[in-house]
Amino acid sequence: MIHASGVTFLKETATKKTGSGREAGLPEPAEKKSCKPVRNMIILPDVTAKTFHQADIKTVFEKRETLRTYKDTRLSLPELSLLLTYTQGVRKITGKTEFRFVPSAGATHAIETYLLINRVSGLEKGIYRYLPMDHAIVLEDCTEGEPEDVARCIKKPDMILQAAVTFIWVACPERILWLFGTRGWRYLFLDAGHICQNLYLAAGAIDCGVCAIGSFFDEEAKAAIGIEEKDDFVIYMATVGKR
Numbered sequence: 001m002i003h004a005s006g007v008t009f010l011k012e013t014a015t016k017k018t019g020s021g022r023e024a025g026l027p028e029p030a031e032k033k034s035c036k037p038v039r040n041m042i043i044l045p046d047v048t049a050k051t052f053h054q055a056d057i058k059t060v061f062e063k064r065e066t067l068r069t070y071k072d073t074r075l076s077l078p079e080l081s082l083l084l085t086y087t088q089g090v091r092k093i094t095g096k097t098e099f100r101f102v103p104s105a106g107a108t109h110a111i112e113t114y115l116l117i118n119r120v121s122g123l124e125k126g127i128y129r130y131l132p133m134d135h136a137i138v139l140e141d142c143t144e145g146e147p148e149d150v151a152r153c154i155k156k157p158d159m160i161l162q163a164a165v166t167f168i169w170v171a172c173p174e175r176i177l178w179l180f181g182t183r184g185w186r187y188l189f190l191d192a193g194h195i196c197q198n199l200y201l202a203a204g205a206i207d208c209g210v211c212a213i214g215s216f217f218d219e220e221a222k223a224a225i226g227i228e229e230k231d232d233f234v235i236y237m238a239t240v241g242k243r
């Protein structure tokens, strides 16, 4: 049985067309975190045809399945670059609008990508943040950023400890709610689904497997990657490793 408040929430978000900050004439929220300049960026290589192991799209679709155990082989930097490109990379910029390799309601792209890197050639272990506009990553300075802290956010931590990389997607609702009002909540979760599906498919092309993770301890996940913004929250996670 669906809980009554869930039905109310869905009905409200399905029908409500008003309530956005934009319509109320409120100022646009500040620039996205991922657009702000940072130091010590690690610029990622561009994706080339050489990075693909399996570029046959039919096989990639047909072989997509969840994988929860991984080899201890490292990912290369070009492989990490490929995964980031097709999940959150910028495809083109028109005027002030960023279009990425995934669709996003109103092209708001209100989800930031954090990575727990365990085994990627040339990178030290740690928590990183992806900067789509620069196609770069930056090591985050979070005191609790040990792999064990992120791993403890799920009931079976081994999957995260074994994975080469864990993607941690953080929703930043302010901008999408400003544009769409309460209906923006719906779009946030839909956007997250597109991102993770692209991760499954991109990983399939480089002989990696993925496990989407929706079951995690919210507060612990937020603390483990050092998110201080009150309204931002971890919306979805996914482990990746070699088959």
Ligand SMILES: Cc1cc2nc3c(=O)[nH]c(=O)nc-3n(C[C@H](O)[C@H](O)[C@H](O)COP(=O)(O)O)c2cc1C
Pocket: 064, 065, 066, 067, 068, 211, 212, 213, 214, 215, 216
């Ligand atoms: C929204 C969502 C949340 C999920 N959360 C978890 C999770 O927390 N832990 C897990 O082991 N698998 C999780 N999965 C993976 C599903 O269990 C898996 O997709 C399902 O069993 C179907 O298997 P398949 O992906 O191989 O087709 C999740 C999948 C989705 C789409």
